[in-house]
Amino acid sequence: MTSSQVDIKDPFAGERLKESPFHPRQALLNLRDAWSSWNGYKFADYYYDEEYEYFCIRNSCATYDICPMQKYVITGPDAEAMLNRMVTRDISKLKENRVTYVCWCTDEGRMIDDGTIFKMGPDRFLLTCGSPSLAWLRKSTFGFDQLEISDVSDSLAALSFQGPTTCEVLKKMGLVGIEDLKPFCISYFSLGSDDNNRLMVSRTGFTGDLGYELWIEKAYALELWDKLYAAGEDYGIQPYGEAATNMARLEAGFIMPGMEFNEALKTVHYQYDQTPFELNLDWLVDFKKPHFNGRSALLEARDQGAEYTLVKLDIEGNKPAEESFLYSDKECSKEIGYVTSAMWSPVVKANIALAMVMTSALDGDIWAEIYYSKELRHHSKVAQCTFQTHPFWSPKRARATPPGLY
Amino acid sequence: MTKYDAIIIGAGHNGLTNAAYLAKAGLNVLVVEKNEYIGGAAVTREMHDGWFYSSCSYVCSMMRQSIHRDLNLTKHGLVLVPYLGTVVFADNGDTMVSYNSEEAEYNQLRRRSPHDADAMFRFQADLARYAQLIRKTLLRTPPDPTSFRPRDIKELLWLAKEFWSLGEKELYEYIRFFTMSAADFLDDYFEDDLIKAAMASPGVIGTALGVYSPGSAYILLHHVMGDVDGNIGAWGLARGGMGAISHAIASALTEHGGEIRTNAGVDKITVKNGKAVGVVLDNGDELHADIVVSNMDAKRTFTQCMDKNDLPPGIYDKAKNFKIRGSSGKVNIALSGLPKFNNVPDNRYINRGGQGFVGSMETMERAYDCWKHGRWSEDPFIESVIPSAWDPTVAPPGQHWMSNFVQYCPPVLADGPWTPEKRDAFGQTVINKIERYSPGFKDLIVHMEVRTPHEIEAEVGLTEGNIFQGELTIDQLLFNRPFPGYAQYRMPIKNMYMCGSSTHPGGGVSSACGANAAREILIDLKRPNTVPEDDFYDE
Numbered sequence: 032m033t034s035s036q037v038d039i040k041d042p043f044a045g046e047r048l049k050e051s052p053f054h055p056r057q058a059l060l061n062l063r064d065a066w067s068s069w070n071g072y073k074f075a076d077y078y079y080d081e082e083y084e085y086f087c088i089r090n091s092c093a094t095y096d097i098c099p100m101q102k103y104v105i106t107g108p109d110a111e112a113m114l115n116r117m118v119t120r121d122i123s124k125l126k127e128n129r130v131t132y133v134c135w136c137t138d139e140g141r142m143i144d145d146g147t148i149f150k151m152g153p154d155r156f157l158l159t160c161g162s163p164s165l166a167w168l169r170k171s172t173f174g175f176d177q178l179e180i181s182d183v184s185d186s187l188a189a190l191s192f193q194g195p196t197t198c199e200v201l202k203k204m205g206l207v208g209i210e211d212l213k214p215f216c217i218s219y220f221s222l223g224s225d226d227n228n229r230l231m232v233s234r235t236g237f238t239g240d241l242g243y244e245l246w247i248e249k250a251y252a253l254e255l256w257d258k259l260y261a262a263g264e265d266y267g268i269q270p271y272g273e274a275a276t277n278m279a280r281l282e283a284g285f286i287m288p289g290m291e292f293n294e295a296l297k298t299v300h301y302q303y304d305q306t307p308f309e310l311n312l313d314w315l316v317d318f319k320k321p322h323f324n325g326r327s328a329l330l331e332a333r334d335q336g337a338e339y340t341l342v343k344l345d346i347e348g349n350k351p352a353e354e355s356f357l358y359s360d361k362e363c364s365k366e367i368g369y370v371t372s373a374m375w376s377p378v379v380k381a382n383i384a385l386a387m388v389m390t391s392a393l394d395g396d397i398w399a400e401i402y403y404s405k406e407l408r409h410h411s412k413v414a415q416c417t418f419q420t421h422p423f424w425s426p427k428r429a430r431a432t433p434p435g436l437y
Numbered sequence: 438m439t440k441y442d443a444i445i446i447g448a449g450h451n452g453l454t455n456a457a458y459l460a461k462a463g464l465n466v467l468v469v470e471k472n473e474y475i476g477g478a479a480v481t482r483e484m485h486d487g488w489f490y491s492s493c494s495y496v497c498s499m500m501r502q503s504i505h506r507d508l509n510l511t512k513h514g515l516v517l518v519p520y521l522g523t524v525v526f527a528d529n530g531d532t533m534v535s536y537n538s539e540e541a542e543y544n545q546l547r548r549r550s551p552h553d554a555d556a557m558f559r560f561q562a563d564l565a566r567y568a569q570l571i572r573k574t575l576l577r578t579p580p581d582p583t584s585f586r587p588r589d590i591k592e593l594l595w596l597a598k599e600f601w602s603l604g605e606k607e608l609y610e611y612i613r614f615f616t617m618s619a620a621d622f623l624d625d626y627f628e629d630d631l632i633k634a635a636m637a638s639p640g641v642i643g644t645a646l647g648v649y650s651p652g653s654a655y656i657l658l659h660h661v662m663g664d665v666d667g668n669i670g671a672w673g674l675a676r677g678g679m680g681a682i683s684h685a686i687a688s689a690l691t692e693h694g695g696e697i698r699t700n701a702g703v704d705k706i707t708v709k710n711g712k713a714v715g716v717v718l719d720n721g722d723e724l725h726a727d728i729v730v731s732n733m734d735a736k737r738t739f740t741q742c743m744d745k746n747d748l749p750p751g752i753y754d755k756a757k758n759f760k761i762r763g764s765s766g767k768v769n770i771a772l773s774g775l776p777k778f779n780n781v782p783d784n785r786y787i788n789r790g791g792q793g794f795v796g797s798m799e800t801m802e803r804a805y806d807c808w809k810h811g812r813w814s815e816d817p818f819i820e821s822v823i824p825s826a827w828d829p830t831v832a833p834p835g836q837h838w839m840s841n842f843v844q845y846c847p848p849v850l851a852d853g854p855w856t857p858e859k860r861d862a863f864g865q866t867v868i869n870k871i872e873r874y875s876p877g878f879k880d881l882i883v884h885m886e887v888r889t890p891h892e893i894e895a896e897v898g899l900t901e902g903n904i905f906q907g908e909l910t911i912d913q914l915l916f917n918r919p920f921p922g923y924a925q926y927r928m929p930i931k932n933m934y935m936c937g938s939s940t941h942p943g944g945g946v947s948s949a950c951g952a953n954a955a956r957e958i959l960i961d962l963k964r965p966n967t968v969p970e971d972d973f974y975d976e
């Protein structure tokens with residue numbers, strides 16, 4: 032601030048990207064001002080170095096601001112039935128204080144979005160997802176009167192806290208019994224400053240590693256941040272951005288909208304969106320439960336079999352197969368698919384990718400035509416791909432309760 | 438006296454395009470234009486010292502890019518510049534701004550309605566899908582669905598394939614789309630009235646329909662199917678005004694050896710032995726040609742410039758009943774400075790874009806009610822843009838010209854013919870409304886040109902002042918345009934063609950009608966085709 036600074040009115044007041052409740056702390060750490068955006072929020076691409084942040088997820092612990100994620104609280108006697116008709120999974124089996132991964136489809140069985148449902152009480156659910164979904168939620172309430180949907184995206188702050196030392200840090204922060212929290216379970220704690228600041232902790236995440244998500248009213252967001260960072264100081268705590276998330280989720284084999292699937296409601300070209308079967312999400316579709324949206328189309332799709340299937344590939348060499356075409360032969364004469372996400376995995380030391388491959392070609396050879404550049408000159412190579420059935424990264428601690436010492 | 442290979446009646450942008458492609462194919466062509474200037478409804482005129490008005494059309498997005506490139510219009514002086522940002526005004530003074538930044542736009546919508554903010558994604562995807570299909574038909578001659586000629590069958594199959602590629606559900610939706618009202622269509626997406634009114638307004642532009650009238654949904658699509666450099670739905674300004682488009686095409690035409698004669702209105706198309714053989718001008722001059730192409734609208738062509746006895750039975754009546762009701766006026770205003778609007782953030786991205794005085798769905802419909810009763814709207818819908826904020830060539834530095842497109846305004850008033858007094862009263866209604874949202878606006882006015890459908894008809898020859906040379910409803914679209922059976926640019930008289938917006942794909946500055954007609958003429962003459970195919974960014 033210079034002394035000559037005059038009071039200039041911001042000509043774009045109200046139109047700038049919104050700042051998350053954690054922004055004051057995160058901005059201090061965003062050395063390069065590397066901001067992108069998500070749902071109208073200013074949102075870090077990375078803070079210091081994407082690879083460093085990625086290694087914090089795998090090696091120590093790191094926080095990821097999920098305030099821009101969309102969050103809806105659905106309450107009332109019809110809440111469960113409505114959600115159960117909307118999503119493809121049977122959530123009537125979901126117990127209180129549990130979380131489940133779901134997806135929902137159009138009448139044509141094309142995937143609109145995926146997300147998680149938290150059962151917070153008998154008639155009280157939290158739905159979280161990447162894209163705004165209020166309009167679809169409202170459409171889905173047709174015939175159900177006894178429920179209320181409130182969009183808490185802006186009022187409920189959330190921080191994803193991931194990595195091997197997370198449990199220790201939370202213990203140190205005073206969350207007594209956190210080590211007993213099982214994957215996909217929810218527990219509540221008090222931050223201690225007054226009675227309202229109830230902290231909800233779920234053992235969830237998007238990294239395939241040990242991790243938690245911390246949920247709190249936005250007024251207490253900074254208090255949470257400060258306590259967490261104080262406790263995490265000796266455990267390598269660091270914020271991470273979109274870039275590191277994308278690396279971690281790919282190693283875990285998780286899909287991303289805009290990468291693996293095109294949200295059906297935003298798709299212009301016929302069938303450029305996907306069914307859950309194409310995305311290998313068969314396990315999310317439960318035909319035994321009562322009617323749900325897209326059911327008959329999905330039945331048909333299941334019986335027909337998916338034309339393409341999402342697969343995990345281990346690719347020879349070290350050049351990421353970004354945007355590569357896939358072929359059944361080294362000569363690249365028969366195209367059988369395309370890569371959706373690719374990277375060199377620093378922790379697995381493998382050249383990995385997610386790809387859409389014609390189901391009929393899954394038994395044969397898969398070759399990727401890879402373009403890369405070396406000091407401005409473009410090169411290409413053809414690399415053999417090996418089909419992987421398990422996530423590239425899936426440490427025991429991610430599932431163990433207690434997770435054990437890092 | 439020289440005999441031309443082809444005479445084109447009217448130097449509208451379509452007439453000029455048609456002539457340019459015929460000249461490019463080596464034909465000896467003459468364009469005759471009744472006005473002393475060219476361009477028709479795509480025109481720029483200096484109406485006040487240093488102020489150049491685009492008197493009729495004012496923004497551009499339908500111009501076929503392949504024609505732009507093929508005729509080398511850039512070399513001939515044409516530059517199209519996208520403009521950003523629109524503000525819509527509600528009756529209560531409330532405003533909504535559209536930004537070209539997805540995030541700013543999303544935040545803006547979300548403040549009005551979180552529901553509508555995310556419904557907008559689906560709306561945009563659906564519109565893009567429909568628009569894409571229509572866009573593909575623009576530079577193609579509609580097939581005749583009753584014909585068994587291989588070319589028609591091939592074209593019908595192509596059309597069917599394109600339709601089927603939408604998928605079954607969307608196909609049904611699409612068919613509904615043609616007959617729906619803009620309001621019904623929007624109800625499926627939005628709840629906020631101002632958002633609906635803003636989205637509905639393109640559905641009535643240039644049309645004698647209201648936002649609740651069946652058919653208005655398609656017109657909405659017609660206005661968003663264009664693009665600027667692949668940005669679907671975006672609108673641009675022609676540097677130097679819309680006349681720059683016509684002048685660039687004219688320059689390409691003369692480079693190919695074509696000739697343009699202004700102050701040369703056509704009185705009659707001469708027909709001998711069932712064949713068009715030339716024209717008689719208003720001054721009595723007779724001109725001869727193997728082919729006569731009319732750039733005039735269908736109604737004017739057949740009911741004013743032809744002898745009823747020269748026409749096969751039925752055509753005269755079809756032309757007489759051609760739906761071409763005028764509904765819009767235009768008020769062009771020279772301003773001594775940039776107007777300031779209430780409740781509009783003072784930032785450079787939007788205070789220089791467009792303004793939509795929509796009010797509400799109710800206000801838009803009430804405005805239409807006035808038209809039905811033969812009055813101009815007391816509280817009209819106005820679509821404005823200030824091109825001088827982007828284009829340094831159309832007004833003196835620091836001063837501005839504002840284009841105001843006004844609905845509704847009837848071609849004939851219930852209380853008798855238009856008079857200069859009534860025209861000026863209409864102009865007052867418009868500036869009074871703007872003043873409501875921009876106090877002090879009137880003090881900025883340096884000069885003003887008020888145009889009702891009456892003036893538009895008198896000057897451009899658009900019957901009843903209908904801006905599209907015929908309404909864009911399903912009964913007058915595709916193979917029904919202008920009349921069923923005559924949608925392939927050939928008219929019921931041999932050697933006579935039409936090339937104006939009365940033909941497929943209809944109104945707007947696109948050059949498509951003129952180019953399509955040229956392709957058909959060259960087929961009949963067994964000459965090599967000079968008209969390019971359309972090209973698309975998104976395939």
Ligand SMILES: Cc1cc2nc3c(=O)[nH]c(=O)nc-3n(C[C@H](O)[C@H](O)[C@H](O)COP(=O)(O)OP(=O)(O)OC[C@H]3O[C@@H](n4cnc5c(N)ncnc54)[C@H](O)[C@@H]3O)c2cc1C
Binds near residue numbers: 469702737
């Ligand atoms: C007020 C207004 C606003 C518009 N706004 C837009 C817009 O913003 N964007 C857009 O894309 N479109 C707009 N349009 C529509 C668009 O301008 C027209 O559809 C398009 O310009 C028509 O071109 P045309 O060549 O087919 O016909 P016209 O431009 O109508 O050309 C016909 C020509 O024939 C001449 N003529 C008529 N009778 C005779 C005769 N007897 N002898 C000789 N010559 C004759 C006329 O003088 C005229 O030059 C608008 C139209 C109007 C009127």
